Amino acid sequence: MKIAFVSYEYPPDTALGGIATYVDQVSKLLKQRGHQIEIFSGSSYRHGTEIEDGIVVHRVQDKEKNRKNFSLNVGRVFAERHTVVKFDVLEGAEIYAYARGAVQLVPDIPLVVKLHTPSFVIRQINLVQPSIQMKVRRYIGALRRGNKPQPFPRWHYDIKNDIERLHTLDADEITTPSKALGDKLIEVWELPAEKVLHIPNPYIPSEELLNLPVKSNTNVVTFMGRLEVRKGVLDLARAIPLILQQYPNTRFRFVGRSLPLPLSNLNMQQHIEKTVQRYRNSLEFTGSVRLDSIPSILADTDICVFPSIWENFPNVCLESMAAARGVVGSSAGGMMEMLDFGRTGRLIPPRSPEKIAKAVIELLENPELRMQLGQAARDRVLTEYNLERIGALQEASYVRAIERRQALGARESKDSVSEGIA
Known part of the structure; x- marks a missing residue:
């Protein structure tokens, strides 16, 4: 054809x-x-x-x-x-x-x-509803400038x-x-x-990903993707203190470009750092990276977390599966199918920081389970997406x-x- x-x-x-x-x-x-x-x-x-x-x-x-x-x-x-x-x-x-x-x-x-x-x-999904505090700040700010207070814009589909x-x-x-x-x-x-x-x-996994050893012990939890509301990074930020309270040596790596936080003068990285300010030394932000650097990032990772509010078919999940890493993914959208409805990874509902923390802690506590899931995930990539x-x-x-x-x-x-x- x-x-x-x-x-x-x-x-x-x-x-x-x-x-x-x-x-x-x-x-x-x-x-x-x-x-x-x-x-x-x-x-x-x-x-x-x-x-x-x-x-x-x-x-x-x-x-x-x-x-x-x-x-x-x-x-x-x-x-x-x-x-x-x-x-x-x-x-x-x-x-x-x-x-x-x-x-x-x-x-x-x-x-x-x-x-x-x-x-x-x-x-x-990315629409953020203004809080009462935001509305009050806008109202008072407009009055101070001598302007008529304007409502927040509404989006009509x-x-x-x-x-x-x-x-x-x-x-x-x-x-x-x-x-x-x-x-x-x-x-x-x-x-x-x-x-x-x-x-x-x-999905054609690279040899570099497939050659990564299943066994790992880095205490690194990695998120890959744009830092935006839709990707669930706000919920991941709220889960980080819950995880560090039990596993204080865990490090969290955010791989991807940081987008502006709606209705704020901060970008997502700044907001996350502010949210978990007490644990700032446990965070790493790489910004955008080249595709050929993903294998080295995953080589230094134990668990990948993708807590999206909605996701269709995220390649980052397949890359993590091909690397045989433990994956915690959202049940809203295509990751549920990728992870075989929880048989090759852990699924969490969207907007659930406590569930994110529970799933990550389970895989930190049980490295053998994490590696078993990682091997099953790699096998699934090779059989289902060839x-x-x-x-x-x-x-x-x-x-x-x-x-x-x-x-x-x-x-x-x-x-x-x-x-x-x-």
């Missing part, structure tokens, strides 16, 4: 997160299985076409990081290339609807939308005009890495259930999308592709 991916994120130029990792790995998987793959991606500094690892990559320069313009510009590049290649199928993510311009310019292209986590879900939802409804097949996200969007977005298929993302299994599921998905579009014919053409992005 001739398969095209439209994704703003793609390494190395825009290796921003999980979408970049997914597109990189799935494109290599499908190429190995004999398919012709081309990537249409973004870049902040270059524009043009190159062959990278045997895959044709079209980069569209986007200095302003304007999502709407990128969708339009990459759509034009795709449409022009399609006249030459005649792609069989196109895949893009739901978030930001970057492939929407391509679909509107080539309305008969079979489309697969891969769910990653829509913007409205992220906004809802306009589901009917959500471009990400509309783009997903245009799809011939919708795939979701976690059943939890698929079920959520079938209910909230009213997606047709017969089009939503569960296909985990492929190229052969995921490759076959992916191919079948594309075939269904092609057959559905052939039966339906071209979509209704649009007069313009300048619609806004949610």
Whole structure:
């Protein structure tokens, strides 16, 4: 098959997160299985076409990081290339609807939308409700400045005009890495259930991770990911004193970029340090790190904690599992499936500092149990997310999308592709 991916994120130029990792790995998987793959991606500094690892990559320069313009510009590049290649199928993510311009310019292209986590879900989770103290401070501050006190802004979700939802409804097949996200969007977005298929993302663990010894004794608990509300780092911060009261030699490492704390003049690192000020010497913040440094970080780790309020398919969990580390993960979303419903790690409900502390303490108290879970987690990564299994599921998905579009014919053409992005 001739398969095209439209994704703003793609390494190395825009290796921003999980979408970049997914597109990189799935494109290599499908190429190995004999398919012709081309990537249409973004870049902040270059524009043009190159062959990278045997895959044709079209980069569209986007200095302003304007999502709407990128969708339009990459759509034009795709449409022009399609006249030459005649792609069989196109895949893009739901978030930001970057492939929407391509679909509107080539309305008969079979489309697969891969769910990653829509913007409205992220906004809802990261929304912090102002406390009474915050409201009083704002009110008094406005009066002191001689201004009329203004209420805190409220976020309203306009589901009917959500471009990400509309783009997903245009799809011939919708795939979701976690059943939890698929079920959520079938209910909230009213997606047709017969089009939503569960296909985990492929994961190709590095030899460096697989070669790490299962046995470890570092007393280090590591969090990896952006430091933001959605990732549960506020709850982890509140769990740290409870853990240190029983295991004072434990060290906590936060690996990832610190985002601003909503409704505050602090960033997340500053807030965490303030929350556990008494135990500041037990904390380490690395900031953003290169992907190739992850094995060395996990080599110096006993337990990984990912207490997300919601998570679809976090690669950091799979990396930790491949490294055979003890994992404490959130039960809200895809980690529950990754950890085999608690058989290869410990699951905790979101927003539960006490449960986080209890799970971490259990693994600190029982190193043999932690290592048994770590070995089981590594085995699960190798059996559940390997190229052969995921490759076959992916191919079948594309075939269904092609057959559905052939039966339906071209979509209704649009007069313009300048619609806004949610």
